Structure formats: C-alpha cells, structure tokens
Amino acid sequence: xxxxxxxxxxxxxxxxxxxxxxxxxxxxxxxxxxxxxxxxxxxxxxxxxxxxxxxxxxxxxxxxxxxxxxxxxxxxxxxxxxxxxxxxxxxxxxxxxxxxxxxxxxxxxxxxxxxxxxxxxxxxxxxxxxxxxxxxxxxxxxxxxxxxxxxxxxxxxxxxxxxxxxxxxxxxxxx
Amino acid sequence: xxxxxxxxxxxxxxxxxxxxxxxxxxxxxxxxxxxxxxxxxxxxxxxxxxxxxxxxxxxxxxxxxxxxxxxxxxxxxxxxxxxxxxxxxxxxxxxxxxxxxxxxxxxxxxxxxxxxxxxxxxxxxxxxxxxxxxxxxxxxxxxxxxxxxxxxxxxxxxxxxxxxxxxxxxxxxxxxxxxxxxxxxxxxxxxxxxxxxxxxxxxxxxxxxxxxxxxxxxxxxxxxxxxxxxxxxxxxxxxxxxxxxxxxxxxxxxxxxxxxxxxxxxxxxxxxxxxxxxxxxxxxxxxxxxxxxxxxxxxxxxxxxxxxxxxxxxxxxxxxxxxxxxxxxxxxxxxxxxxxxxxxxxxxxxxxxxxxxxxxxxxxxxxxxxxxxxxxxxxxxxxxxxxxxxxxxxxxxxxxxxxxxxxxxxxxxxxxxxxxxxxxxxxxxxxxxxxxxxxxxxxxxxxxxxxxxxxxxxxxxxxxxxxxxxxxxxxxxxxxxxxxxxxxxxxxxxxxxxxxxxxxxxxxxxxxxxxxxxxxxxxxxxxxxxxxxxxx
Numbered sequence: 001x002x003x004x005x006x007x008x009x010x011x012x013x014x015x016x017x018x019x020x021x022x023x024x025x026x027x028x029x030x031x032x033x034x035x036x037x038x039x040x041x042x043x044x045x046x047x048x049x050x051x052x053x054x055x056x057x058x059x060x061x062x063x064x065x066x067x068x069x070x071x072x073x074x075x076x077x078x079x080x081x082x083x084x085x086x087x088x089x090x091x092x093x094x095x096x097x098x099x100x101x102x103x104x105x106x107x108x109x110x111x112x113x114x115x116x117x118x119x120x121x122x123x124x125x126x127x128x129x130x131x132x133x134x135x136x137x138x139x140x141x142x143x144x145x146x147x148x149x150x151x152x153x154x155x156x157x158x159x160x161x162x163x164x165x166x167x168x169x170x171x172x173x174x175x
Numbered sequence: 176x177x178x179x180x181x182x183x184x185x186x187x188x189x190x191x192x193x194x195x196x197x198x199x200x201x202x203x204x205x206x207x208x209x210x211x212x213x214x215x216x217x218x219x220x221x222x223x224x225x226x227x228x229x230x231x232x233x234x235x236x237x238x239x240x241x242x243x244x245x246x247x248x249x250x251x252x253x254x255x256x257x258x259x260x261x262x263x264x265x266x267x268x269x270x271x272x273x274x275x276x277x278x279x280x281x282x283x284x285x286x287x288x289x290x291x292x293x294x295x296x297x298x299x300x301x302x303x304x305x306x307x308x309x310x311x312x313x314x315x316x317x318x319x320x321x322x323x324x325x326x327x328x329x330x331x332x333x334x335x336x337x338x339x340x341x342x343x344x345x346x347x348x349x350x351x352x353x354x355x356x357x358x359x360x361x362x363x364x365x366x367x368x369x370x371x372x373x374x375x376x377x378x379x380x381x382x383x384x385x386x387x388x389x390x391x392x393x394x395x396x397x398x399x400x401x402x403x404x405x406x407x408x409x410x411x412x413x414x415x416x417x418x419x420x421x422x423x424x425x426x427x428x429x430x431x432x433x434x435x436x437x438x439x440x441x442x443x444x445x446x447x448x449x450x451x452x453x454x455x456x457x458x459x460x461x462x463x464x465x466x467x468x469x470x471x472x473x474x475x476x477x478x479x480x481x482x483x484x485x486x487x488x489x490x491x492x493x494x495x496x497x498x499x500x501x502x503x504x505x506x507x508x509x510x511x512x513x514x515x516x517x518x519x520x521x522x523x524x525x526x527x528x529x530x531x532x533x534x535x536x537x538x539x540x541x542x543x544x545x546x547x548x549x550x551x552x553x554x555x556x557x558x559x560x561x562x563x564x565x566x567x568x569x570x571x572x573x574x575x576x577x578x579x580x581x582x583x584x585x586x587x588x589x590x591x592x593x594x595x596x597x598x599x600x601x602x603x604x605x606x607x608x609x610x611x612x613x614x615x616x617x618x619x620x621x622x623x624x625x626x627x628x629x630x631x632x633x634x635x636x637x638x639x640x641x642x643x644x645x646x647x648x649x650x651x652x653x654x655x656x657x658x659x660x661x662x663x664x665x666x667x668x669x670x671x672x673x674x675x676x677x678x679x680x681x682x683x684x685x686x687x688x689x690x691x692x693x694x695x696x697x698x699x700x701x702x703x704x705x706x707x708x709x710x711x
C-alpha cells in the first residue's frame with residue numbers, strides 16, 4: 001500500500017495507478033501480473049533474477065562470468081520502457097516457474113530454459129518476451145571487451161594492426 | 176578554366192587504375208595530358224559496410240531501376256542502372272565508384288592474370304570468342320603491371336599456371352587456410368593469392384593485416400592509383416586534372432576521327448580537345464558515353480559492327496557458409512589470403528565453365544567480429560540462451576568460401592541506354608543479361624560441388640549463403656578482334672571506326688575467365704598506350 005500511495009503523489013503515477021487498478025479489475029488479474037511497476041534496481045538485486053539471467057546467458061562458460069556484474073549494472077540503469085519490458089518478462093518467468101516447480105529451490109538452467117521456451121511459444125506473451133530478450137542481449141553486447149568474452153580470445157579490429165599479424169598462421173590459445 | 180582553343184596531346188576520361196597508368200605513361204614522355212574525372216572527391220567510406228558488401232535498392236519497378244545505396248550514396252552512386260529481362264537472381268548490380276582513383280581507390284588488390292587457355296576458349300573448348308592475341312603477347316604487360324602495382328605473389332607452386340616475377344613474396348597463408356587446404360584437398364588445392372598490397376614488414380610500409388584494408392588501408396600498403404601514381408604528377412605543368420566534370424559525349428570530325436569530348440562544367444557544356452582520346456572509365460561508363468554520342472551528321476560512335484554494348488558479362492558466384500569441425504580462429508589478418516585455382520582449366524571445360532574458390536577469413540554472411548556475429552544471430556535468427564552463445568562460439572569454426580565461375584559472353588547480353596536520365600541529364604545504362612544454358616549447367620555443377628564438400632571429413636556443415644552476378648566486374652561490351660565487322664576495338668584497344676579513340680577497361684574482354692579482371696584490365700591499358708600508331 002505504501003508503494004501505491006507513493007505513486008499517487010505524482011500526477012503521472014496517479015494516472016498509471018488508476019489504469020493498473022482498472023485493468024486489474026476488468027481482467028481479474030492479480031497484483032503479481034502487474035509487477036512491471038516494480039523498481040528495476042530492486043528487481044535486479046533479487047536472487048531469482050540472477051537465476052533468470054543464468055537461463056539467458058551461460059555465465060558458467062569460461063570467460064563469460066566476469067560480465068555478470070557489469071550487465072546487472074547496465075540493466076539497473078535501463079530507461080522506463082526498457083525496465084518495464086524486462087520486469088514484465090521476469091515476472092512472467094517467475095510466475096510460470098513457480099506454477100510448475102512451486103519454488104526456486106529446485107532451479108536448474110534446463111528447467112528455466114523450458115519456461116522461457118514456452119513463454120516464447122505462447123502467443124499472448126511472446127512479443128514482450130522477445131522484446132525483453134532483445135534489450136538484455138543488446139545491453140550485454142555493449143559491455144566493454146565483450147567480444148573477447150564471446151570468443152574467449154582476442155580478435156582483430158577493423159582498421160588497426162591485426163592482433164595476430166605475426167602469428168596468424170598459427171592457432172590461438174583460448175583462455 | 177579549360178580553354179576551348181587548347182588542344183591537349185592526350186585526353187583521358189576517368190582517373191582509376193587504367194586512366195592513371197595511361198596518364199603516367201604519356202606524362203613520362205613529356206606529353207600534355209588532360210584527365211577528366213566525374214567525381215569531385217576520393218571515395219573512402221568510413222566503415223567496412225560502406226564498401227565491402229554490395230547493397231542496392233530498387234528505385235522503380237517499371238522500368239526496373241535500382242541504385243547502390245548506403246551512406247553518402249548520392250555523392251558516389253548517382254549511377255542508377257536499369258535492368259531488363261534478367262534471371263531474377265543474376266541481375267548485374269553495378270557497384271563501381273566515381274572519384275579520384277575510381278574504384279581502384281577501394282580495390283581489394285586481388286591480382287590475378289587470366290590463364291593462357293582463357294584467351295582461346297573457342298579453339299580449345301568450343302565456346303565464346305578467341306582473343307586477337309595470345310596470353311604470351313599480353314604477358315610482358317602483366318609483368319610491368321606486377322611491378323607498377325607492387326604486387327605480392329607466390330613462387331614455386333607446382334600447379335601455378337603462370338611464370339611471374341612478383342615484386343614482393345606472397346602473404347603467408349592463415350591458420351584457417353591451412354585447415355581448409357588439408358580438408359578440401361585434392362579437389363581444391365588452396366594456394367596463396369597474388370595481391371597488389373606490399374608484403375613488407377609494417378615498419379617498412381608493408382601490410383599490417385588490418386581487416387579493413389579495402390576501405391582504408393591504415394599503412395597505405397594497398398595499391399591506390401590516386402596515391403601511388405597520380406599524386407606524383409599533381410605539380411606537373413603538363414598534367415591537367417579536371418574533377419567533378421562528367422564527360423557527356425564524344426564529337427567527331429568529318430573524317431570520323433575524334434575532335435573533342437563534351438564535359439559538363441557548372442551546368443554548361445564545354446569541349447575538351449586532344450589529339451588522342453582514351454576512355455578509361457569502367458565498361459559501363461564508357462558504354463554510356465559511347466551510346467550517348469550518336470552523331471546525326473557523322474553517324475554512331477564505335478558501332479559500325481552493330482556490336483557496341485553486346486557480349487556484356489560478369490562473374491557468377493555461389494557463396495557457401497562452411498562450418499568446420501576444427502576451430503579456425505577466424506577474423507584476423509587480411510580479409511582473404513588464399514584461393515583454389517587448380518580448377519580453372521578442369522577436365523570438363525568443354526561442358527562447364529572455368530571456376531575457382533576464394534577462401535575468406537571469416538564467414539561475413541554472419542559478421543566478421545564476435546559482437547557483430549552475436550547481434551546478427553540474435554536480431555536476424557532470433558537465437559537466445561545457450562544456443563545463441565554456442566553459435567557465436569561456432570562462428571570460430573566458420574568461414575565463407577565463394578565458388579566463382581566464368582560466364583559465357585554472348586551477343587544477346589548487352590548494355591544500352593535507358594530512357595531515364597541521371598542528375599546530369601545523361602541516360603542511365605540499361606543492362607540486359609541472361610545466363611546461357613552452359614552458365615546454368617555450370618551453376619548447377621557449383622551446387623553439386625557444394626553438396627560434395629559437405630561429405631568431406633572435417634566439414635560439419637555447409638550452408639548455401641547466396642548466389643548472383645558480381646557487380647564489381649563488368650566485362651565485355653566493346654569486344655576486341657581483328658575484323659571490324661565482328662568486333663569494336665582491335666588488339667590494341669583502338670576503335671576500328673576511329674583512328675584516335677582507345678577504349679580501356681574490361682569492355683574489351685572476349686572471355687571472362689573465373690578470375691578477378693583488374694590485372695588484365697591494367698595489362699590491356701598498357702598494351703593500348705604502347706600502340707606504335709600513337710605518334711606526334
């Protein structure tokens with residue numbers, strides 16, 4: 001309730017809250033469905049959000065783990081529309097996962113992937129899921145040196161001397 | 176200002192590789208040379224996308240007109256082209272550029288000669304047209320070109336069809352090249368390419384292996400006619416360079432020799448007079464000028480045979496995305512360092528055209544850097560999760576291989592003028608091209624080869640990445656020969672119809688071969704300027 005009153009203090013928040021209330025009344029949705037109104041910084045701090053990200057990005061692969069924190073940093077600074085899309089997808093993911101497995105204690109990447117797959121297949125929610133994925137993947141692609149992480153090795157940038165010009169006829173050690 | 180009274184010794188239309196070689200030749204003899212360049216700048220795009228890939232956009236469906244399209248396109252690509260009656264996917268999408276140095280300023284540097292057999296396809300294999308001279312007669316000019324364009328190429332390769340004395344040694348083959356060589360042998364023998372790029376240590380001004388060498392070679396190691404030929408003549412009092420002045424047409428005297436060319440200058444037409452004229456724009460541009468010059472008093476230009484514009488062609492290509500089992504460590508070094516040319520004169524050339532395979536240092540159909548690949552796989556293919564990241568990793572196992580094939584030069588394939596005009600009021604080129612039954616058979620054979628390569632040990636998969644006609648290699652349109660009834664120019668690229676008009680560029684080709692034409696175009700230009708009939 002505090003949250004609702006806090007929002008009512010601004011005109012924009014008031015209109016949004018009324019709309020949320022009306023839509024919820026008409027569709028009979030619970031408050032849980034409308035969690036996109038939540039705060040992105042708080043959401044990205046949740047343990048289950050971290051598990052959600054593990055489904056989308058294999059941070060356990062060599063070289064990728066170090067990009068988790070920088071990505072969370074970028075996601076917590078998303079604009080309003082982008083935050084809304086990501087939170088919507090995450091809320092949907094949480095709801096569907098809990099519906100199937102009752103808690104996140106038995107979480108596995110495979111189970112998570114199945115949920116996301118079904119969300120992408122479901123006509124009613126696939127658009128938003130796709131959009132949220134675009135946002136998350138766009139954010140990770142903007143991280144400094146992500147190219148190195150993606151291939152696990154250095155590569156040559158256009159217009160500058162090849163990183164391997166002296167030994168480009170040899171294999172590269174992949175870290 | 177160009178004095179309308181001044182008569183130059185030599186007038187050259189176009190400042191690309193052939194125009195620059197011609198200017199250099201005549202200026203070194205102390206002659207007065209005027210060079211006309213339609214572009215008013217040097218075309219150097221900011222990004223790889225700005226050059227490396229052909230992009231075109233349909234402007235109108237009826238007539239079917241398209242244009243090259245990317246950033247600043249209008250500045251360099253006002254050359255719309257109309258296409259008529261072509262195989263849907265084998266239209267010629269013109270991709271040449273205006274500006275100082277012409278397309279030579281953004282040339283890949285691939286420096287192949289044609290094979291001796293390519294000059295005699297009619298005699299040896301029963302198709303096409305024989306050239307009026309042999310490979311051996313052109314060979315000395317190839318030698319000169321390889322020195323002038325500081326070509327780097329291999330030595331002591333057993334199946335190499337030529338005897339070269341390259342100025343610099345060939346570039347080392349990449350790790351990827353070596354893996355492909357091992358897997359594709361013996362059908363394809365992967366050997367180093369010849370490039371007009373200095374293979375010297377970077378500290379001596381050689382290639383630094385930057386992937387963007389075609390766009391902006393950071394070391395200036397790639398040959399550029401503007402930098403490496405024309406620049407040294409900028410202060411030569413005998414050299415007049417007129418930029419931003421499109422040549423509109425040619426004017427004849429009563430004896431059918433060329434009196435002048437008309438150029439557009441500040442919206443008005445001026446005449447440039449000279450004793451000899453060299454059209455050194457590319458095939459399409461030369462043909463536009465020639466077709467646009469029909470003179471009601473003195474008759475058509477260069478067309479007493481009725482063949483002007485005919486026998487037009489380019490190279491066919493089938494692009495393959497090859498996924499190897501072994502990791503290839505792609506995306507480093509030059510865009511390409513090797514090809515397979517052991518297939519050029521294959522045993523069945525009587526039935527199928529000549530072909531070769533180019534090995535690319537990445538699978539550019541999905542991007543050339545991991546982040547670009549990641550974005551492509553997400554945005555275009557909608558991959559996500561582990562699959563997305565595994566596919567990005569898999570890209571380190573992928574490369575592009577292009578099967579390039581010769582096309583048959585036929586009279587029915589031609590360049591004429593469109594009814595639509597460009598911004599200068601010059602009619603567009605209209606290209607009418609159709610694959611011959613022999614070309615279709617060759618294309619089918621390329622697809623069979625791609626499927627057979629799939630079965631090779633070491634290959635995980637091959638996806639066909641597209642096919643079409645190369646928009647960078649216009650050839651034919653003013654074929655050469657000894658008989659004025661069946662050809663437009665003679666063996667020195669001089670028009671049969673006009674004693675002082677020479678046509679440089681790929682238009683004089685009588686066969687396309689399967690190899691990049693630039694080196695042959697340059698050799699023909701040197702043959703032309705050395706014609707002993709040119710006298711003062």
